Amino acid sequence: MIRATTGMLLAATVLASAGMAHAADVTLTIESWRNDDLAIWQEKLIPAFQAKNPGIKLVFSPTAPTEYNASLNAKLDAGSAGDIITCRPFDASLELFNKKQLVDLTGLSGMSNFSPVAKAAWSTDDGSKTFCVPMASVIHGFIYNKDAFEKLGIAVPKTNDEFYAALDKIKKDGTYIPLAMGTKDLWEAATMGYQNIGPNYWKGEDGRKALIEGKQKLTDADWVKPYEELAKWKPYLGDGFEAQTYSDSQNLFTLGRAAIYPAGSWEISLFNSQAQFKMGAFPPPVPKAGDTGYISDHPDIGVALNAKSAHQEEAKKFLTWVASPEFADIYANALPGFFSLNSTPVKMADPLAQEFVSWRGTFKPSVRSTYQILSRGKPNLENETWVESANVINGTDTPKVAAEKLQKGLDSWYKPAK
């Protein structure tokens, strides 16, 4: 944190003085929640862009992830936000577009590099207008300790039965905690748990769309089943998992004390730098052998143009570059685990990232069920899902009660179009 701040100050100083030297240069400020990417922007992405576009300077200015939405909204309202806005997927950004704070980018050259599915997270409900350039998606799955699996003679589980057999074996051996996950921070249980294994049960996009259309309910068996599975995870978690935070889980796994980590692909670069053992990854196990597998391939980051920016032309130049295969290549390789949404396939060097992205071939991708439309009201379905997922694992609520609570909350404001 301190290093990041110092880095930012340093960058600000350097860039400010550089800006003074070329007074005619246009400076574009990029708003983002990706603190962790500061170095990559400064060392790779910004120089690559500036080399090709003399006269445009870029400043990457990130905010803490949990504060990002609130501070961005406040800055946009006050008219003090940066030129380039990093977009959260779905409603948070759609709301900004509806308030006319983001520019319509449907006609931007380079937009054709993205499939409609990739653009869905940043398009209006009818898909007619797109307001952010898709940057990257993240894939859920499980990262495991290869050394541990070899030592205990466990094959990579493909089905649910194999998954629990593996967990039992690790537990019986006692050297490793079978699953590195805690419920203290709530979102771990929801994102790495429920949204990770869920698509296999609610059949990916089919279930998600049916939920939005009101044809299915969260109390249906397909939606309760993932909770029943989560409840079964409890005995395999570490001692005191109720107070185990997200960073505790990360550390337990990278220190080699846990065998399997329910993951999101964004962990890859951190784990690569910290873990001293070989790692592998497997997709969420299917209920029965032969079932179609589904994965959560969730669009996570896009970039948009602030409608109040004084440098619309330069900003569009930058966004066109972000939409180019060149950017996709630098970005995906600099940040293994953030997979480019560009239609041009990107060759990635990282084996773990390769493993994740290879699932796109055999598994049907889906996005997180709570993100589109369903988290527009109060109570917010995503936030409620955090609380209930943790409750189910802690045993505070049964899967059935949790599902009923979620559906009741959703019913209180959401009326699906008939």
Place this chain on the structure above:
Amino acid sequence: MLCPRKPKKTGKAMSDINTPAALQPVSIRRPVRWHIAVFLLPAFIVYSAIMVLPLIETLRLSFFNTVDGVSTFIGLANYQVLFGDQRWAHDFWNALRNNLVFFAIHMCVQNPIGIALAALLSTPKLRFVAFYRTAIFLPTLLSFVIVGFVWKLILSPIWGVAPWLMGLVGMKSLFAPWLGQSGPALVAVSLISNWQYIGIPMMLIYAALLSIPEEVIEAAEMDGITGWSQFWKIKLPLILPAIGIISILTFVGNFNAFDLVYTIQGALAGPDMSTDILGTLLYRTFFGFQLQLGDRSMGATIATVMFLIILAGVSFYLFAIQRRMRRYQF
């Protein structure tokens, strides 16, 4: 040299005043005392700008809401939603109940222990008083972020020293991941807050105890009142006003609390909303959280209700308790 001259001067001054001329009503035109206004002005401006105006603006905002994209006056409708809508009401009463528990724990643990520590510190025979005083007061000066982080680590079932320390005295089996359990979490957070702020009641009471005149204590001793009965019968009644002040400070502080819960348990005040107090509810509502967007009007409504709760508590104290409190003058 100086001494003999002094009385003379005083005498002269006295005689000046007593001369009839000085008593005669001279038409004194008092100059307009501009300096009062000038000296008050900075404080007035600052106070209005950062306290009074935001308060009024908050009150105003709570009567407005966005209807079809336009901010519209809607009277008490926001309050109707807060108390009438099942979900809002559930969240609000849950937060208020937790807040009352939070306050009760402060009143039952922090303040009595603070008073006891002050009483111990004021015993004349105690050595290293300055050390204890500083050590106990020190956490109060720490940032809540540090306190929250340190205690999260101490109580961590994975890396924490708490399980190990309890193991040393054979109580390992009693350790539980308290911060993650919906029952004990609120108590644990309250006790952490007590640990941090115990220095404040201690210092105030300590000062009050020191200000009790020696004569009173001596007189008590002459009458044979010593030790415990001296504390109960002589000292406690004399420090009651200070205890009252501490109670009201605790009340206001607790119903404004937010920071420690936020650093330890996050904005969703988990697990299962069991540590959600009014401050965290206000934060989530006003600023939004994760996918939930902020709702300024409802946030302002909650802020106003918090203001009214604190106002009611303070008024109750001022009119019902402080007026009846007996004061002693020496």
